[in-house]
Amino acid sequence: MNFKVPRGTQDILPAETWKWQQVEQIIREVCDVYRYKEIRTPIFEQTELFQRTVGDTTDIVQKEMYTFTDRGDRSLTLRPEGTASVVRSFIENKMFGYPDQPVKLYYSGPMFRYERQQAGRYRQFVQFGVEAIGSNDPAIDAEVIGLAMDVYKRAGLSKLKLVINSLGDTACRSAHKTALIEHFTPHIDEFCSDCKTRLDKNPLRILDCKVDSNNPLIASAPSLSNYLNEESVAYFEAVKGYLEDAGIEFEVDANLVRGLDYYNHTAFEIMSTSEGFGAITTLCGGGRYNGLVEEIGGPTAPGIGFAMSIERLLLAMEAEGVSFEVAPTLDVYVVTLGERAKRAGAKVLSALRTNGLRADMDYTDRRMKAQMKSADRLEANHVIVIGDEEVDEDVVMLRNMATRQQEKISTAEVVQKILQADKEG
Missing domain, CATH: 3.40.50.800 (Anticodon-binding domain)
Structure with missing residues (x-):
């Protein structure tokens, strides 16, 4: 029998691991400058953790998780993303009691999603992510975004675009949800079965549907920006101000919707504008997740973070022709x-x-x-x-x-x- 690497995974051979090590060193150095400390969490967690945090209406939970039952008849899942595990550890290890807040953490490691393999996307992939938990200050939003941008710039990328949006607070999201339900309900039969399920639970996910993305009702759907209250607008303006003060260029995109349920207020994506990069341009995504800590049994502790694919970072470097250091020779x-x-x-x-x-x-x-x-x-x-x-x-x-x-x-x-x-x- 001829054994081959499982579909959706890859062997990273010595000629390539040297490149990975250089990128990982850049990440460690940037995080050290920003005073973010590394955290290492288990590769698998209780399935319910991801159901409650990522959201049971998301494609990740419904279609992409690697879930299994262990010998003790417990349902466990290989982690599809990093934030849930970090927040769980924040609560379990009582980091909310640390004298210095927010707690600034970063992680890097394999994640698992049952997705269709394509350039830069695998079923086992490596994510680097940052979480700052314990502050509701818009300045920390700008700091987290700045850290992500610095990693890319230190890696030699110059063709980048930062897109930001405000998802508003709970009241804004609730009013927008009602408007979306009213908008889509008369024509929901025109949409896929997933969208029909999402209508009542999380109609915002309909806007992110890959199957019905060309349906005109999506383009004409009520914009979340029209439902932002004064507090949310003020918060977003403050974030933009801090970004401008740091010299970080950005664009506001009112249609930007993050794919996970726990986001609110600031949402952002960093994209490659290099011509040779490919159709999927997103390199990194993140946002604020006030309420997530409380959702899984912790105290009030607002947070913000992002995750970036190391595979896609390497592809972007290749597209821009970034040269790597030569591997050390033999003495x-x-x-x-x-x-x-x-x-x-x-x-x-x-x-x-x-x-x-x-x-x-x-x-x-x-x-x-x-x-x-x-x-x-x-x-x-x-x-x-x-x-x-x-x-x-x-x-x-x-x-x-x-x-x-x-x-x-x-x-x-x-x-x-x-x-x-x-x-x-």
Whole structure:
């Protein structure tokens, strides 16, 4: 039987993982500057957590979750997104009692959704996300958005568009929901079965329907912006002001609707405007979720966050022609001739690595010429050659691969000799 990688997943091979590591390093550095600390949550949670937070009318809960029953007859789900797990941990570990609020957290790891695979979208994908929980200040909204923009800019992207909108508070959403129900009810039979289900529970989801996106009733639906109260308008104006003060360009899109039920007030997306990026331009999305902590049993603790796909970030970098740093070369390759030399070479190899030098040797008993070819392919800076004669004299032959000069060095001194040469060169 020929085994293959499961549909919707991928193997990330060493030539590509180096790129991932560079992006992950950028993320860590930006989060450190903004004083966001890493949190690591389980890959699976109780199914009800996602049903209550993400929303049982969303495509994620209805169609895309990987849910299973464990040996204790408990329903568990591989996490489809990160916010629910972070909020659950915030409550369970009583982070609301920390003296410094808001609590600023970030995460990075695999998520799972049963989606149709396409460029930059997989059934197992990696998300980086940020959550700031415990403040209702519009300034923190701008900070979170700024952090996301900084990650992209540090990664070398310049063709970006930030789109923002206000979803209003609970009162605004309720009035808008009533208007949407009245708008769609007379013609709901024209819509798909999912939209019919969403009509009473969450008609806002109809506006985000992929099946009926061209239905004229969606274009003519009541706009949420017409139902914003004074408090919501003032909050949104403050967010825009802080963004302007930070020099962050944005566009207001009254039709922007986030795909998860827990969002209110600020919602935003960051898109790639690069011509070679593809039809799906969204790189990152997020927003404010006041009330989510209370929804799953916690105290009043407003929050805001975002999630971005690492796969799509890498695609955007490729589309803009961003170059990555070259992977570190090998410091030393040890060539050995014979069993005695191999034992001596292994000892030298251990000493090299102990001193922080990237070193390797042959493990297939190839001839010297083949081993030297490996050293060239691996772009080794130095080669150490050991044969029976070198073993008897307790020396090694050290070759500088750039100058092709070589000299005999005592085994005890070779490590310091290489360290000194690298320091000078």
